[in-house]
Amino acid sequence: MFSPYKFxxxxxxxxxxxxxxxxxxxxxxxxxxxxxxxxxSGCGKTTFIRCLNRMHEIVPGAKxxxxxxxxxxxxxxxxxxxxxxxxxxxxxxxxPNPFPMMSIYDxxxxxxxxxxxxxxxxxxxxxxRSLKLAILWDxxxxxxxxxxxxxxxxxxxxxxxxxxxxxxxEVMLMDEPCSALDPIATAKIETLIRMLAEDYTVVIVTHxxxxxxxxxxxxxxxxxxxxxxxxxxxxIFENPRSELTEKYITGEFG
Amino acid sequence: xxxxxxxxIKDRFMRILVWLALLMALIPLFSILGEVVLKGASSINLNFxxxxxxxxxxxxxxxxxxxxxxxxxxxxxxxxxVPIGLMSGIFLSEYSETKLSPAVRFFNDVLNGxxxxxxxxxxxxxxxxxxxxxxxxxxxxxxxxxxxxVTRTTEEALKLVPATVRxxxxxxxxxxxxxxxxxxxxxxxxxxxxxILLSLARIAGESAPVLVTxxxxxxxxxxxDKPVANLALNIYIFAISPxxxxxxxxxxxxxxxxxxxxxxxxxxRIFTREKY
Numbered sequence: 001m002f003s004p005y006k007f008x009x010x011x012x013x014x015x016x017x018x019x020x021x022x023x024x025x026x027x028x029x030x031x032x033x034x035x036x037x038x039x040x041s042g043c044g045k046t047t048f049i050r051c052l053n054r055m056h057e058i059v060p061g062a063k064x065x066x067x068x069x070x071x072x073x074x075x076x077x078x079x080x081x082x083x084x085x086x087x088x089x090x091x092x093x094x095x096p097n098p099f100p101m102m103s104i105y106d107x108x109x110x111x112x113x114x115x116x117x118x119x120x121x122x123x124x125x126x127x128x129r130s131l132k133l134a135i136l137w138d139x140x141x142x143x144x145x146x147x148x149x150x151x152x153x154x155x156x157x158x159x160x161x162x163x164x165x166x167x168x169x170e171v172m173l174m175d176e177p178c179s180a181l182d183p184i185a186t187a188k189i190e191t192l193i194r195m196l197a198e199d200y201t202v203v204i205v206t207h208x209x210x211x212x213x214x215x216x217x218x219x220x221x222x223x224x225x226x227x228x229x230x231x232x233x234x235x236i237f238e239n240p241r242s243e244l245t246e247k248y249i250t251g252e253f254g
Numbered sequence: 255x256x257x258x259x260x261x262x263i264k265d266r267f268m269r270i271l272v273w274l275a276l277l278m279a280l281i282p283l284f285s286i287l288g289e290v291v292l293k294g295a296s297s298i299n300l301n302f303x304x305x306x307x308x309x310x311x312x313x314x315x316x317x318x319x320x321x322x323x324x325x326x327x328x329x330x331x332x333x334x335x336v337p338i339g340l341m342s343g344i345f346l347s348e349y350s351e352t353k354l355s356p357a358v359r360f361f362n363d364v365l366n367g368x369x370x371x372x373x374x375x376x377x378x379x380x381x382x383x384x385x386x387x388x389x390x391x392x393x394x395x396x397x398x399x400x401x402x403x404v405t406r407t408t409e410e411a412l413k414l415v416p417a418t419v420r421x422x423x424x425x426x427x428x429x430x431x432x433x434x435x436x437x438x439x440x441x442x443x444x445x446x447x448x449x450i451l452l453s454l455a456r457i458a459g460e461s462a463p464v465l466v467t468x469x470x471x472x473x474x475x476x477x478x479d480k481p482v483a484n485l486a487l488n489i490y491i492f493a494i495s496p497x498x499x500x501x502x503x504x505x506x507x508x509x510x511x512x513x514x515x516x517x518x519x520x521x522x523r524i525f526t527r528e529k530y
Contacts, residue, residue: 055425060351087427097418101440101528111426114436160422167426 003072006031006171006201007052012066014047014056021047023225025066029218034193034202036216036233038209040248044225045205046094049173052203053089054082071170087115089171090164095180096156098148098163104131105144107159111167126166134162135192154185161192172196174204178211190215209249213237221245287512294509297502303510307472307483313499317507319474323389323482324511326475327468328458330393335400335457336450342401343408343446348434359409366402373398374463382467387481391467396457403456407449411442447526455515461486485511 007029014022021044029035037045050056051064054075067074075085098107106113108127117123127144131137136158140151148159157177164172174193178186193215196202206212212219212233219236221229221244229236229245240246247253301316308315342362346355377395381388415438423433439446464484470491471481485507492504 053425055421058421058424083427083429085427086425089425091422091425093418093421093425095418097416097422099419099422099437099441110423111428114423114426114428114432163422163426 004031005029006070007203008067008069008072010067010069012048012051012068013064014044014051015063016047016059017061021225022051025227027220027227027230029201029203031201032197032199033217034197034204034215035218035220036212037203037205037220037222038207038212038248039222040253041207043222045222046175048222049175049203049205052171052173053086053091055086055091057082087111087167088169089173090161090167090169092157092160092164092172092174092177094176096153096160098151098156098159100147100149102148103145104140104148104151104159107148108162108166110163115167130162130166131159133165133196134158135188136162152185154181154188157181157185157189158192161189165196169200171201171203174202176205176207179207186211209237221248223248290505290508290512293505294507297506298509302503302506306474307488308499308503309472310497315499315503317483317485317488317503317510319472320483320485320488320507321510321514322475323468323471324458324485324514326389326478326482327392327396327464327484328454330389330478331396331400331457332450332454334393335397335453336404338397339401339404339450339453340408340446342405343412343449344434346405346409347412348430348438362402362405365398366406370395370399370460371462371466374466377463377467385479387467387469387471389468389475389478389480389482392464392481392484395463395467396460399457399460399463400453403453404449407452408442408446411445411449412438414445415441444526444528447522451519451522454518458511458515459486461490465490485514 005028007027009025009027009029012022012025013020025048037048039045047056052068052070056062056064064076066076068076070085070088074080075082099110102110105127108130109123112123112126128137131140136155139155140146140159143150148156151159157180161172161177178189181189190211193202193204197217204212204215216233218231219233220227221236221242223244229240229242231241236245237249240249301314303316303321304318305314305316306319307317342358346359346362349355374395376398377391381391381394385391419441420433420438423437424430428437461484464487468481468484468487470487471483473483475482488507489504489511492500492507495501495504
C-alpha cells in the first residue's frame with residue numbers, strides 16, 4: 001500500500017483529565033517534508049506532536065481518541081506497543097535535555113546502549129555518523145568523554161538531535177527546538193532541519209512564525225485545540241483562507 | 255543612602271547569626287566525636303578487637319563478638335530492608351498516579367516516627383515467641399526501622415531527577431522500567447546512597463529493639479536462630495556497670511561503632527562519586 005503520507009490523522013481528540021485540548025483534528029503529513037505546527041500558547045500544538053509518538057499518554061490523566069495512521073498502520077491500535085512506535089520516531093524537546101550523568105559519546109549512543117547494543121565498533125560508527133548528521137562532530141570530536149551538560153545550549157540541542165538520529169528513526173518530531181536558543185544557534189538548527197528533510201519526515205512545533213515560514217513546506221495553524229487551517233506554507237502565509245489565520249500571521253493576536 | 259547602610263548592617267548581622275548557628279550545630283558533633291576518640295582510644299588494642307566479652311572480674315577481654323553480631327544483624331537487616339525500601343521509593347516516585355500512593359506515603363511517614371522499642375516488641379511477638387531470641391528476630395526489627403527511611407529518601411532522590419530526562423529516554427523507545435533503572439537511577443544514586451547510609455547508621459546504633467529481640471548475649475555467633483552480642487547493647491550494658499574495665503569497654507565499643515559507620519559512609523561516597 002503506497003501512500004505519500006507518513007501520517008494520516010483521523011478525528012484525533014486529546015484530553016488532560018477533563019480538559020479537552022485537541023478537538024477532532026484531521027490532517028495528512030507528507031513524507032520527507034517539513035510540516036510546521038503554529039499557534040498561540042496553549043492551543044494544543046505540543047499535545048498534538050506528542051500524540052504522534054504516543055508521548056501524550058505518559059502524563060497521568062491524559063487520554064486520546066481517534067486514529068493516527070503511521071505508514072498506513074494505526075499506532076493507537078490495541079496490539080501496538082508504544083515503545084516500538086517511539087523507536088521509529090526521534091523527538092527533540094523545548095529545552096535541551098541531554099542525560100546529565102552521561103558523556104557526549106554516551107548521550108549519542110544512549111538509544112542503542114539502553115536498548116542493549118554493546119558492540120563497540122557499531123556504537124563508534126553510529127556516534128560519529130549521528131554527530132556528523134547533527135553538524136556537531138567537528139566541535140566535539142576531541143571531547144567525546146566530557147559531560148553532555150558541559151556544552152553550550154545550542155550544542156546541547158544538536159546533541160539531543162544526534163541522540164534522536166542515532167536510532168535511525170523515520171520521523172523527527174521537534175517541539176519548539178529553538179525556543180531556548182540564541183539567533184545563531186537557531187540558524188544552525190534551522191539549516192539542520194532543512195538538511196534532515198531530505199531523508200526524514202520532520203514535524204516541528206514553533207511559536208515563531210518566521211521560523212515556520214523559513215523551514216517548513218507545510219504549515220498547520222491550531223487555535224484553541226482546533227485545526228483552523230492546513231496547507232502549503234506558501235499558501236498559508238501569502239494567501240490564508242481563514243480570517244483567523246491571517247490575523248495570527250499578521251500579528252494581530254497571539 | 256541611609257537605607258543602603260541599614261541594609262548592609264542587617265546583612266552583616268544576619269551573617270553572624272548564621273555562622274553562630276552553624277557553630278552551635280558543630281560543637282556537639284565534635285565534642286562527642288572528640289570524647290569518644292579520647293576515652294575509647296586507650297582501650298583499643300589487639301586483644302580488644304579479637305577477644306569476646308569478659309566475664310565479671312576477668313581482666314582484658316574485647317568486643318570481637320559484638321562487632322561480629324552488629325555486622326551480622328545490620329547486614330541481614332539491610333538484605334531485607336534495602337530492597338523493600340528501594341522498591342517502595344520507586345513506586346512512590348515513579349508510579350505515583352495510583353490512588354494507593356498517598357496512603358503508602360502517609361503510613362510510611364507514620365512508621366518512620368514509630369518509637370523503635372515498639373518495633374522491637376513487634377519483632378518479639380512475631381519472631382521471638384516462635385523461634386526465640388535470635389539474630390533473625392533482631393534483623394527483622396531493624397529492617398522495619400530501615401524501610402521507611404530508605405523509602406522516603408529514595409523517593410525524594412528520584413523526584414529530583416528532572417521529568418525532561420525521563421521523557422528523553424522514553425521518547426527514545428526505552429521501556430519505562432529500563433528508563434528508571436538505567437537513566438533515573440544513575441541520576442539519583444548519590445541521594446539514594448545517602449538514604450541507605452542514614453538508615454544503616456540509625457540501625458547500627460539501635461539498642462532497645464535489639465535488647466527485646468536478641469537479648470543480651472556475651473558469646474560468639476552460634477547460628478542465625480541464636481542470639482549474638484551487639485555493639486550498641488555493649489555500650490548500654492557496660493556503661494551502666496560498676497566495673498571500671500567494663501566502662502572502658504563501653505567507650506571502646508562506642509569508638510568502634512562510630513568508626514564502622516564513618517568508614518562505611520566514606521566507602522559508599524567514593525563508590526557513588528559523580529563522574530562530572
